[in-house]
Amino acid sequence: MSNGSALFISIISAAAAILSPAAAETYTVYLLAGNDTPLLRSTVQQILPTETPETECRYVEISAECKSREEAEVQAQAMEAGVTHLPSLVIADEQGPYAALPLHNLSAENVQKAHELSTAENREIERDTRSHAAALYLLCAACAHSELTGEQVAELIAESRNLLEHELSNEEHKQFIGLRCLYPLLMLQYTQGYQGAHTPATEAKLLEAIAALEAARDLNKDSRLGRQAHEERERLRMARREARKYE
Secondary structure: OOHHHHHHHHHHHHHHHHHOOOOOOEEEEEEEOOOOOHHHHHHHHHHOOOOOOOOOEEEEEEOOOOOOHHHHHHHHHHHHHOOOOOOEEEEEEOOEEEEEEEHHHOOHHHHHHHHHHHHOOOHHHHHHHHHHHHHHHHHHHHHOOOOOOHHHHHHHHHHHHHHHOOOOOOHHHHHHHHHHHHHHHHHHHHHHHOOOOOOHHHHHHHHHHHHHHHHHHHHOOOOHHHHHHHHHHHHHHHHHHHHHOOO
């Protein structure tokens, strides 16, 4: 065989590998914890592409509750993949997930058809939107933990500020982050630093928390979150007024 023929065959083989849907794809089934059964696995395996003797598929269980950071991360991972129903099959390539198919109507035909979504024009936009939602979910889940170290609080404050500046954060997102995440985190940081008496550092932290609350309120004073921020600001004002009586 000539070098030219060998090169031609090599190019054709490489092109075939790129064009073959199964070559670079991965499959993941997200399902409710406790539902990973041999029957479910067998059903999924029969539907997956058969270009290889046995197409590999991961099975990831999702807890019905969210009691730990690890459980929240798995749920966020599923959100980022586009999962809206459990169980679902997620198809991904080198660029990440691009299709999430509920198992209740899964078939070889719709798995094959889903391959077309890998070249959808809006794929990147949808991926970024899901990633933004997953990041916000993770932030909320982390803020819900009752015991946070000073370092963890500082990290969550930084993440809150990053999401406030995110290009996909709209007015409602920003009000929610400011009122439900950033303000409580700054107040927690203030509380952790309070040692029985005010100091310039604790006073500065309290003012920082108030500024975050007021910023959330002022984004839209007439919205539900804006009104809640206003009520919280008034409650805080009255509490500080009472506290001054005993200083």
